[in-house]
Amino acid sequence: MTNPVNEAREALGKELRGLRLNAGLKGTELARLAGWHQTKVPKIEYGKTRPTETDIRVWCSHTNSEEHIPDLIATVRNIEAAYQEWRRVLGTGTKRRQQTQVKLEADTEFMRWFEPFLIPGLLQTAEYAEEIMRNVIEFYQIADDLDEGVSKRMERQQILYSRHHRFHFVIAEQALRTTVGDDGVMIGQLDRLLAVSSMPRVTFGIVPASTRYRVPLSNMIFFDRDKVMVENVSAELTITQPRELALYGRAFDALANQAVYGEQARGLITRALEQRR
Numbered sequence: 001m002t003n004p005v006n007e008a009r010e011a012l013g014k015e016l017r018g019l020r021l022n023a024g025l026k027g028t029e030l031a032r033l034a035g036w037h038q039t040k041v042p043k044i045e046y047g048k049t050r051p052t053e054t055d056i057r058v059w060c061s062h063t064n065s066e067e068h069i070p071d072l073i074a075t076v077r078n079i080e081a082a083y084q085e086w087r088r089v090l091g092t093g094t095k096r097r098q099q100t101q102v103k104l105e106a107d108t109e110f111m112r113w114f115e116p117f118l119i120p121g122l123l124q125t126a127e128y129a130e131e132i133m134r135n136v137i138e139f140y141q142i143a144d145d146l147d148e149g150v151s152k153r154m155e156r157q158q159i160l161y162s163r164h165h166r167f168h169f170v171i172a173e174q175a176l177r178t179t180v181g182d183d184g185v186m187i188g189q190l191d192r193l194l195a196v197s198s199m200p201r202v203t204f205g206i207v208p209a210s211t212r213y214r215v216p217l218s219n220m221i222f223f224d225r226d227k228v229m230v231e232n233v234s235a236e237l238t239i240t241q242p243r244e245l246a247l248y249g250r251a252f253d254a255l256a257n258q259a260v261y262g263e264q265a266r267g268l269i270t271r272a273l274e275q276r277r
Contacts, residue, residue: 008079010047015072016059017045023063033062051076074241085235090142094133094149098156104223105159109166112222112252116172118180119189120221122157123169123196128189129153131181160199167202170252170259172217173209176272183276190273197266205259206268214258215251222252 020030020041027041034040043049044059051059056072089097105111105122113120119128133149136142159165176193179186197204221229228248230237239245260268 006047008075008082009050012051012072012075012079013045013047015075016051016056019060019063019065019068020045023065025063030059030062034058050079053077071242078238078240082238082240084238086140087142089236090136090140093143093145094136095145095152098149098152102152102156105156105165108223109164110168110222110224111165112168112170112256113220114170114252114255115175115219116217117178118175118219119171119193120169121153122160122167123193124153125185125188125192126150126154127185128180131185160196160202163201165201168205168256169196169202170205170207170256172207173268176206176269187273187276190269190276193269194266194273197262197269203261204265205256205261206265207255207259208268211258215254217255220248220252222248225249 020027025033027045028038030036031038031041040049044051044055053073053076056076057069060066060069060072101121113122118132121129124132130146130150133146133153137144137146160167176190180189193204196202219231223229226240226245228239228245230239230248239248259265
């Protein structure tokens with residue numbers, strides 16, 4: 001069984017093979033032109049060997065496909081770093097993961113964040129975050145550093161008050177309804193959203209539940225224009241490949257355009273609050 005890193009290598013190899021075939025070159029011919037051992041080309045094409053950035057430049061030069069170099073190099077850089085299993089990311093508990101986000105967010109001037117089911121971490125109350133992390137610790141069976149993890153998440157939120165940073169949060173209305181903890185926790189969290197929605201450097205939108213379906217829904221966090229992080233059950237994906245960034249950007253823009261803001265968004269939050277009370 002292949003893992004996602006191997007699958008990514010194989011996909012890259014197929015793309016490079018396509019460039020070679022389009023150039024009318026045999027594998028042995030390309031190896032000779034590049035000054036490589038003749039086995040190097042098939043190893044790259046079948047995902048057995050990850051090409052270096054120099055290999056990519058040489059390959060594209062000899063296949064007259066230099067326009068593909070930036071995208072292919074981004075793919076190479078992304079393969080090893082893109083897929084991080086939670087068992088590794090959270091191996092020592094939740095605090096370390098929160099700590100890595102502090103620097104990443106500090107280096108980001110404009111953050112865009114979409115969540116379909118939960119409130120974004122930077123907007124969570126301590127009680128809401130504690131319940132989320134408690135479930136993370138139990139589900140992934142990792143070291144219990146609950147207090148430290150929550151404390152670090154709260155520390156991350158200081159960036160919301162920095163004049164050097166801007167934020168565009170979009171959540172699905174379901175995030176207002178998903179019960180984290182109990183009604184008391186949810187009331188505190190919804191009150192927090194009312195306060196956040198009027199912060200000067202924060203744009204906060206909600207996609208109403210009755211909105212027509214347009215794009216696939218998954219959480220996505222953009223760090224400026226050069227990186228997006230996506231979380232699934234088993235791993236965290238960090239995407240830097242230009243064409244994938246563009247695709248996620250289109251998805252976020254579509255959701256942001258469907259969202260309501262200002263008084264309309266606060267109206268949805270207020271109705272959710274009234275039901276909890």
